[in-house]
Amino acid sequence: MPEYKKRRGGRLKNPPRTVRKKQSREKKTDDIAMTSSAKKQPSQDSMGNMRVVKGKKLEQQRRAKTFAAAVTVIFVIVLVFHFVLPGGIVANVENITATIGSGGYPIELDSTDTIHAVSIGHTYYVLTNTRLYAFANNGKKILSEAHGFEDPVLKTSKTRALLFSQSGTVAELYNLQGKKLSVETEENIVAAAVSDTGAFALVTRADTYASAVLVYDKKGNLLYEWDSATDTVNSVEIAPNGKKIAVSTFNASSGKYTSEICILNLDSVTPAWSETVTEGLVYELNASGGGFYAVSQNRVRFIHWSKGKLADVENEYRMNFFRENGGSAVAVFTRASDKTDNRIVLLSSKGAVKSSFEWKGEISDIQVANGHIYCMSDTTVMLFGNDGEVLRSASCSFGAVRLSTLGTDLVAVISDRQIEKINLE
Numbered sequence: 001m002p003e004y005k006k007r008r009g010g011r012l013k014n015p016p017r018t019v020r021k022k023q024s025r026e027k028k029t030d031d032i033a034m035t036s037s038a039k040k041q042p043s044q045d046s047m048g049n050m051r052v053v054k055g056k057k058l059e060q061q062r063r064a065k066t067f068a069a070a071v072t073v074i075f076v077i078v079l080v081f082h083f084v085l086p087g088g089i090v091a092n093v094e095n096i097t098a099t100i101g102s103g104g105y106p107i108e109l110d111s112t113d114t115i116h117a118v119s120i121g122h123t124y125y126v127l128t129n130t131r132l133y134a135f136a137n138n139g140k141k142i143l144s145e146a147h148g149f150e151d152p153v154l155k156t157s158k159t160r161a162l163l164f165s166q167s168g169t170v171a172e173l174y175n176l177q178g179k180k181l182s183v184e185t186e187e188n189i190v191a192a193a194v195s196d197t198g199a200f201a202l203v204t205r206a207d208t209y210a211s212a213v214l215v216y217d218k219k220g221n222l223l224y225e226w227d228s229a230t231d232t233v234n235s236v237e238i239a240p241n242g243k244k245i246a247v248s249t250f251n252a253s254s255g256k257y258t259s260e261i262c263i264l265n266l267d268s269v270t271p272a273w274s275e276t277v278t279e280g281l282v283y284e285l286n287a288s289g290g291g292f293y294a295v296s297q298n299r300v301r302f303i304h305w306s307k308g309k310l311a312d313v314e315n316e317y318r319m320n321f322f323r324e325n326g327g328s329a330v331a332v333f334t335r336a337s338d339k340t341d342n343r344i345v346l347l348s349s350k351g352a353v354k355s356s357f358e359w360k361g362e363i364s365d366i367q368v369a370n371g372h373i374y375c376m377s378d379t380t381v382m383l384f385g386n387d388g389e390v391l392r393s394a395s396c397s398f399g400a401v402r403l404s405t406l407g408t409d410l411v412a413v414i415s416d417r418q419i420e421k422i423n424l425e
Contacts, residue, residue: 248277
């Protein structure tokens with residue numbers, strides 16, 4: 001019989017499956033893809049057109065050009081502001097930020113005697129026997145500094161205020177943020193002036209000369225000194241850019257006073273222009289626009305810093321008030337024997353007469369702003385037209401001594417102890 005052997009695997013059992021590895025769709029290669037530092041080759045877009053792939057270099061160049069243009073624009077703007085704002089950008093920013101905020105009226109003053117008030121744009125200074133104040137027109141108190149001077153005198157420009165004591169030896173420079181510096185002289189101070197740049201001039205007595213004029217920059221460094229050998233300097237003014245000064249001098253001979261007005265550049269001791277005044281003393285010099293006013297007893301002159309004398313106004317009455325603000329000026333000539341008999345003259349920025357009229361009444365203070373004349377007489381404040389007609393008026397408290405203009409129809413009336421706002425109707 002044949003011998004049968006049992007198979008290990010049954011007939012119905014599936015034979016072992018052969019597992020095949022799934023081939024990758026992408027063909028493998030042993031080559032390593034190399035990259036080049038050179039410019040990439042142009043590639044094709046979906047339509048088969050060639051396109052150029054730009055690198056980062058052009059973007060960096062574009063950013064560099066934009067940055068350079070921005071720096072140039074900023075530099076030009078700063079340069080323009082440097083010349084437009086002679087006081088400097090920082091000083092003007094300080095003054096502007098100091099006025100931000102609100103206030104109100106009436107304002108109480110911590111003093112017993114108001115000496116002077118000066119309007120400058122949207123602000124005004126008030127000098128009392130104990131303090132120097134600065135207020136915004138809306139009534140905000142910007143500055144309040146105790147000065148301690150026995151006989152204080154205030155001089156102002158568009159950006160600075162200079163405070164000194166008559167016959168003292170200390171002068172202080174301020175802006176609306178507060179005191180910037182203080183200088184002390186060897187001799188007593190007689191007169192002073194301050195420019196828009198912050199440069200200032202002091203007139204002092206001298207040991208070996210009749211007078212000395214000292215000019216300082218806004219940091220208190222001495223820039224220039226001019227000595228007058230025989231004539232006494234009684235007034236000084238400095239150009240808005242701080243590069244020139246004007247002085248008035250006087251001398252007594254045979255019982256008569258003779259005055260002289262001189263313009264000096266800060267690089268020479270020889271006057272660039274001068275004029276002799278024979279009718280008496282020059283009381284004060286007052287800068288205005290491109291020149292300055294020389295005020296004497298019966299006359300007011302306008303003198304250009306470069307061209308010399310341009311205008312001359314004379315009156316038989318005596319000078320009682322002279323006020324300048326924003327280029328315009330007003331002069332009040334009053335009869336010596338009658339304080340109610342006045343000749344009021346409105347002057348342009350070049351000293352030309354814009355209007356002149358008579359007014360009967362005693363004047364307590366007078367101001368000019370934007371070509372308008374504001375006058376205070378006892379307890380009445382008036383706005384004059386060019387022909388002397390009273391356009392608007394209002395009553396104020398008794399004892400008011402100074403005016404400051406707040407707007408076309410608004411004024412601040414300042415007494416020894418308070419400030420009130422008056423609406424002219």
